Amino acid sequence: MDAQSKFTGLDEARLERITDHMERNYIGPGKIAGAQVAVWRHGHQAYSRTFGMMDKERARPMAEDTIFRIYSMTMPISSVALMSLFEQGRFELDDPVSRFFPEWGKQKVWVSGEGEAMVTEPAKRQITIRDMLMHTGGLTYGGGLPGVGIEHPVDQPYRDMKIRSMGGADSLPDFMGKLAQVPLRFQPGQAWMYSLATDVCGALVERISGKPLEQYFRETIFEPLGMVDTAFQVTPAKAERFAANYQRNADKTTSLFDDPTTSAYLKPATFFSGGGGLTGTTADYVRFCEMLRRGGELDGHRVLGPLTVDLMHQNHLPDGRDLGELALGLFSETPNPGIGFGLGFASTIDQVKAGGLSAGDYYWGGAASTIFWVDPIEDLSVVFMTQLMPSRAFNFRGQLKSLIYSSIVD
Numbered sequence: 001m002d003a004q005s006k007f008t009g010l011d012e013a014r015l016e017r018i019t020d021h022m023e024r025n026y027i028g029p030g031k032i033a034g035a036q037v038a039v040w041r042h043g044h045q046a047y048s049r050t051f052g053m054m055d056k057e058r059a060r061p062m063a064e065d066t067i068f069r070i071y072s073m074t075m076p077i078s079s080v081a082l083m084s085l086f087e088q089g090r091f092e093l094d095d096p097v098s099r100f101f102p103e104w105g106k107q108k109v110w111v112s113g114e115g116e117a118m119v120t121e122p123a124k125r126q127i128t129i130r131d132m133l134m135h136t137g138g139l140t141y142g143g144g145l146p147g148v149g150i151e152h153p154v155d156q157p158y159r160d161m162k163i164r165s166m167g168g169a170d171s172l173p174d175f176m177g178k179l180a181q182v183p184l185r186f187q188p189g190q191a192w193m194y195s196l197a198t199d200v201c202g203a204l205v206e207r208i209s210g211k212p213l214e215q216y217f218r219e220t221i222f223e224p225l226g227m228v229d230t231a232f233q234v235t236p237a238k239a240e241r242f243a244a245n246y247q248r249n250a251d252k253t254t255s256l257f258d259d260p261t262t263s264a265y266l267k268p269a270t271f272f273s274g275g276g277g278l279t280g281t282t283a284d285y286v287r288f289c290e291m292l293r294r295g296g297e298l299d300g301h302r303v304l305g306p307l308t309v310d311l312m313h314q315n316h317l318p319d320g321r322d323l324g325e326l327a328l329g330l331f332s333e334t335p336n337p338g339i340g341f342g343l344g345f346a347s348t349i350d351q352v353k354a355g356g357l358s359a360g361d362y363y364w365g366g367a368a369s370t371i372f373w374v375d376p377i378e379d380l381s382v383v384f385m386t387q388l389m390p391s392r393a394f395n396f397r398g399q400l401k402s403l404i405y406s407s408i409v410d
Contacts, residue, residue: 008046009410015039015047018403027052030254031394032369033246034062035386036282039404040290042379047404054243054387055260067234067242068385069258069265070285071276071366072333075198077221077230077288078274079133079344082201083308084220085208093133093343096126097200100207101173103180109138110183114153120183127188129204132197133343134316138184139195141331151329157182163196170271172203172213185328192317192326192341194333201344202274213272224301225287230280232269239266242279245368245387257389276367282385285372289381292374313362313376315340315349322349333365333391356398357405363397371397378408 005012018037026032034052038045054062085091091099098105104127108120123138131137142158143151161178164170170178179200185193206213214232222230234242242265245258258265265279291298295306317326323336323346334346338353347362348354361380363373369388374381382404384396 005409007044008041010039010041010046010404010407011409012046014407014409015404017407018047018400019049021399021403022049022051026394031248032386032388033244033254034066035384036062036064036066037400038282038286038383040286040293040381041408043290043294054241056246057244057256057259060240062243063241064283065229065241065281066385067229067238067279067281068370068387069243069245069366069368070230070278070280070370070385071368072198073285073364073366073370073372074274074276074278075201076292076344076364076372077217077278078198078201078205079312080292080304081205081213081216081220081274082129082133082208083312083343084304085205087305087308090208091129091204093130094128096128097132097137097204098126100204101176101180103177107138107180108183109187110152110154110185114156118153118183123184124187125189127184129201130316130343131188132200132204134192134341135195135197136190136192136317136326137188137195137197137200138186138191138193139179139182139197139200140185140193140329141195142182152185154183154185164271172199172206172272175199175271176203189318191328192323193328194331196275198275198344199273202272205274206272213274214269221288221303222284224303225284225291225298227280227284227287230278230284232272232277232279233267234260234263234265234279236266242266243387245389247389248393254388282383285383285385286381289372289374289383293376293379293381312343313345313347313374314342315347316342320349322353324353333367333371334363356401358401365391365397367391369393369396371400373397373401378405380404 039047107123111119127137242260246254247257296304338350340349345362351359360377361373361375365371372383
């Protein structure tokens with residue numbers, strides 16, 4: 001056993017299969033421009049590699065400090081921020097959102113029809129903060145994400161009212177006022193649907209704390225954890241480190257989706273999206289994962305208590321069911337069978353149904369194919385960064401899990 005394996009319990013030679021896999025199947029054929037993979041176990045780095053290019057158009061190689069759009073990997077950060085306020089006794093999980101946004105007290109739920117002929121009924125109960133952390137409140141994304149079209153009549157009012165989580169000019173209170181008026185897709189608590197719910201969590205953080213979301217993130221999470229490059233804007237001083245974002249086309253070619261020299265991320269944010277607005281580095285997100293793996297603390301800085309972290313990654317779906325039974329819609333950052341959902345994270349609850357080697361990891365991903373997971377059973381954290389839309393083009397997470405878990409020897 002090599003020296004590194006003694007600390008991590010991971011076979012170094014078997015981990016190197018990740019290198020061959022990435023170069024042979026993705027970088028060489030040009031399926032992705034570049035990527036980074038970081039694997040940590042027992043608090044030690046077991047594997048870290050940088051592949052390919054961060055910007056093909058300008059021939060810039062991927063670097064260790066490359067900045068990525070993490071999109072929906074913003075969601076766990078928002079959830080941690082909100083739960084830090086829970087720890088302060090500022091709210092209970094089953095408090096209605098209307099406690100802080102009174103206009104949320106009279107939602108209607110879609111029954112049938114569309115447009116002017118749409119039939120609705122009153123919500124049988126109010127949407128709770130737990131619903132927002134879990135995506136069980138009846139909200140949708142309203143066709144507001146790339147690759148997510150209108151799939152249901154309730155999505156049209158989102159467009160009619162110009163409800164957008166990114167790129168819009170609304171403040172978070174304005175966003176909440178608009179969102180209170182759209183019909184819910186289902187009665188609160190009766191199903192699960194990936195949605196704007198975590199943007200609501202961001203608005204709740206801002207309202208409850210009395211601080212702008214960016215400031216609360218910075219003071220509560222980024223500065224204590226040393227996440228020096230995670231932000232809603234890529235500043236001019238860091239612009240040369242910003243990766244290009246690509247899309248995979250129907251003919252299996254790739255094309256530029258967001259040019260890093262003209263991206264909206266280079267400008268100050270006009271909407272602080274708790275659901276998808278952040279950019280950051282692999283190193284920064286590793287520190288966030290390591291904080292979670294260690295039960296809410298890293299390098300002497302405690303963000304959450306260990307019991308809170310444990311509560312967050314338990315399955316909160318009704319009657320212990322999984323997403324295969326409760327999820328609506330085709331868009332998400334997770335497969336559904338054998339997967340539960342907690343307060344901001346998906347989690348493996350049935351290893352056999354999920355069809356993988358891990359039995360208790362929790363995780364999420366982003367629209368540009370970024371992914372992370374933390375496994376408290378194996379004492380493991382993994383971060384994968386690339387920039388390819390849509391996130392379902394390739395099953396990076398499933399492939400990496402097979403390669404990494406089969407390298408565990410102790």
